[in-house]
Amino acid sequence: MVKTVSAQPISSSISNSRLLWAGVVTIVAVMAANTVVRFVAAATLQPDPAFTPLGPVTPAIFSLLGVLGAVVLLGVIGRYSQRPVWLFQRIVLIALPLTWLPDIMLLFVSAFPGVTLAGVLVLMLMHVVAVLGLLTLLPSLLRE
DSSP states (O other), X not given: OOOOOOSOOSOSSOOHHHHXXXXXXXXXXXXXXXXXXXXXXXHHHOOOTTOGGGSSSHHHHXXXXXXXXXXXXXXXXXXXXXXXXXXXXXXXXXXXXXXXXXXXXXXXXXXXXXXXXXXHHHHHHHHHHHHHIIIIIHHHHHOO
């Protein structure tokens, strides 16, 4: 009899300790990456200081909250799914365009002063950075 190796190297159940460790590393990495994106954008675009979504701390806080929520979602999916990472990755890809909707709405609603198309595109780029971390770094850290 020939044994086959699954294309999915991550076990069907994800241990809580491994998810905690991988989640913390992913959160810190995404926060750092989005902070770099923010500083490059601030240096090149010089956004209005009143546009708080591109403030010095705001992107890091929202990165923390968003990625933490995604890690919790993966933990919940891991309890009920035979292929948690596969399902998680699909949910994240479907959710990405939905996360852009509030950013796009900033162009039409006077929620913050100093909103520009360039500023909104930077916010949308930060969502892509977070998704890249969730799709690549997090699953790679969960491999045993």
